[in-house]
Amino acid sequence: MHGLIWWALIGLLAGILAKALTPGAEREPKGCFMTMILGIAGSLIVGFLMRALLGDQGQGGFIATLIGATIGAMLLIFLMRRFWK
Numbered sequence: 540m541h542g543l544i545w546w547a548l549i550g551l552l553a554g555i556l557a558k559a560l561t562p563g564a565e566r567e568p569k570g571c572f573m574t575m576i577l578g579i580a581g582s583l584i585v586g587f588l589m590r591a592l593l594g595d596q597g598q599g600g601f602i603a604t605l606i607g608a609t610i611g612a613m614l615l616i617f618l619m620r621r622f623w624k
Contacts, residue, residue: 546579547575549579549608550577550578550581550608551575551578552605552609553577553578553581554573554578554581554612556605557577557581557612557613557615557616558574558612561616577615578608578609578612581608581610581614581615582604582607582608582612584614584615585608586607
């Protein structure tokens, strides 16, 4: 249970940061739940890439996890804007 709360918290914070750093159009999905999903998905993408490319297990702590999840969420926002019309 503690892990799910941690993922939700990191996901929400990363989603908020990613949306703040890449402001977008009105047609994009909004809301607390979508922002959290965006951050969690970003975290999963960066975690997968770190393991696949660098062999890193991702034990960087709160700040490193938040930065990685935010970068992943920003990547998702970019891809969404590029391909979702």
